[in-house]
Amino acid sequence: MVIGVVVFGVMFYSLFRFRHSKGAKAAHFHEHTLVEVIWTAIPLLILVAMAVPATATLKNMYDPSDADLDIMITGQQWRWRYEYLGEEVAFTSNLGTPRETIRGEGERGENYLLEVDEPLVLPVGRKVRFLITAEDVIHSWWVPDLAVKQDTIPGFVNENWVRINEPGIYRGQCAELCGMDHGFMPIVVQAMEGEEFDAWLAERKEASAQDASGVDREWSMDELMARGEQSYNAVCASCHQADGSGNPPAFPALAGNQALMDERERHIETVVNGVSGSAMPAFRNTLSPVEVAAVITYERNAWGNDTGDLVQPAEIAERLAE
Amino acid sequence: MAPKLPLHHPVEQSSTASAGGQAAAHPAPPRGLMRWLLTTNHKEIGSLYLIFSLTMFFIGGVFALVVRAELFQPGLQLVQPEFFNQMTTMHGLIMVFGAVMPAFVGLANWMVPLMIGAPDMALPRMNNFSFWLLPVAFTLLLSTLLMPGGGPNFGWTFYAPLSTTFAPPSTTFFILSLHIAGISSILGAINIIATILNLRAPGMRMMDMPLFVWTWLITAFLLIAVMPVLAGAVTMMLMDIHFGTSFFSAAGGGDPVLFQHIFWFFGHPEVYIMILPAFGIVSAIIPTFSRKRLFGYASMVYATASIAFLSLLSSGLTTCSPWACRWPASCSSCTPPC
Secondary structure, eight states, rough: OOOHHHHHHHHHHHHHHHHHHGOOOOOOOOOOOHHHHHHHHHHHHHHHHHHHHHHHHHHHHEEEESSEEEEEEETTTTTEEEETTTTTTEEOBBBBHHHHHHHSSSOOOHHHHHOOSOEEEEETTEEEEEEEEESSSSSSEEGGEEEEEEEETTTTTTTEHHHHSSSSEEEEEOOOOOOOTTTOOOEEEEOOOOOHHHHHHHHHHHHHHHHHHTSOOOOHHHHHHHHHHHHIIIIIIIHOTTTSOTTTTTBBOOTTTHHHHHHHHHHHHHHHHTTHHHTOOTTTTOOOHHHHHHHHHHHSTTOOOOOOOOHHHHHHHHHHHH | OOOOOOOOOOOOHOOSSSOOOTOOOSSOOOTEEEEEHHOOOHHHHHHHHHHHHHHHHHHHHHHHHHHHHHHSSSSSSEEEEHHHHHHHHHHHHIIIIIIIHHHHHHHHHHHHHHHOOOSSOHHHHHHHHHHHHHHHHEEEHHHHGTTTTOOOOSSSTTTTTTTTSSTTHHHHHHHHHHHHHHHHHHHHHHHHHHHHOOOOOOOOOOOGSSHHHHHHHHHHHHHHHHHHHHHHHHHHHHHHSSSSSOOOOOGGTHHHHHHHHHHHHHHHHHHHHHHHHHHHHHHHHHHHHSSOTTTHHHHHHHHHHHEEEEHHHHHHHHHHHHHHHHHHHHHHHTSOOO
16 A cells, blocks of 8 residues: 555656656666666565575474374365364264355355354364365365465375464365365364363264264164255255255256166165266265265155165165275 | 667558558458458458457456356355356456467567568468467357356366366367367467567567567467477376376376476466566557657566566476476376286
């Protein structure tokens, strides 16, 4: 702003004061080697002087060693998966804003498109190392207030780290165009005091152990359908739509899909291992056996696909163990 | 120092259209559409380039309007996310390859022969060919919007694997159209270099040329250096999509970041391809209207050449080392391990 005023001020003054109609004569000097050398050398020296401290800071920024906690962050179309390494806690964080709100039905909240169903919970005052990768395409995990912006590359693991000083909610977004719903995969980090975080982590460990035990028992159709609808809407609906109509040709319709209804085995294989060379990801690491079984059961019985098929979590767990 | 430029353009040498009476030795140009299809006149081809560029500027501008209109309010109003991404992508591709680059080639066609006292461009028939490749390339590119699955939706930088594994089927046509536009750019650049190096008026040294001619000479060398690299990148995409290679897929031993390195080896100099001719234009306009000679002509020439060299180097500094290391990894994905 100040620079603009000075530069344009001098320019407009010169244009006005020395205008042709007032008989101004241009001076005809046009070469000066010393001036050219000076105004090349000075910026060069400034750049070199800035590079020295900047390199030292960069070295610190890129040193993720001696972390208290390791978090694996996996970007996928279009959600984030967080895994607390060594703690057996992992969950997927989906967009919290309902689709209807995006379409303009209903009031938009203050954190419209910046809210998730489950935030990443981190402790305050501890060094947290992020191991960052992707399932499908390149995403970028970006939380400006934490000064972290790191590309997630499928097949490669990048590192970054953070030490949060203040408890609170930190929000961010995916920062690398990753397809249709790139704008709908926000990041929310909830920073807690150390003890509070330890209690939270213990509680989550308990819950995931419980979930694991649910694999062995026999589930009823109603239970699977209810659980399946919940997971389907959170994970599958962004491509295949809540009513199963899909978005062909990239995302086939599931409702009334004869191949899907006829081939139970291929249906399970598709959800568990994905379809190589297409946009369909493998969900073997993203969803628990209970969720996979529930989603498949739901897809085989919802929207008039009344096959009556039941897929038990135990069957999926057995397949995953192979 | 430099002798003054001739006060009058050599009109009788360079125009067949407007100066028909003086060009009695030449056969009359064909009438109607064929005149423009077959023209070898540098001004007519220059005008074709400029009109084409303006048309593309409006089409790309309409796409930008769709984007801005959708963003007028939060939430979805006018278009779906899938189409929105096609609009941002097409806007970028059309503005870069269809509006800015052809506009400068058109200005070069008009001005370079006049500024150096040449009768026409050195290779007039190739000049015609390199223009008429462009409408073909961009008709093809725009037609992808009407194909099943829509047009390119992965941003104008088309990063793999979003532009390979996860791209719509029309990506193959996008690749072909970039190839054709790239051939057009390379032919245009060859023509400009040949004209500037061979057809200067007797007695005009390199350091006597107007700065616009200098900036275009340097731009043309940049184009010849980097357009083949872009062609290489899209060819590798084509191979990954259709022929089972894994240049950009870690699952097959490739690397998605390899794409970014190759792309920006083109992309960084591309920035200067799009700005250097504009520097040349400004360096002609300001001295004219301030009625004095350009300050430091020789330094400006050296600075322009340095920018071009550094632009290749700066992407090279970040590119060459990982590139050299990763190239064998990508190639090995094609060949069976021993």
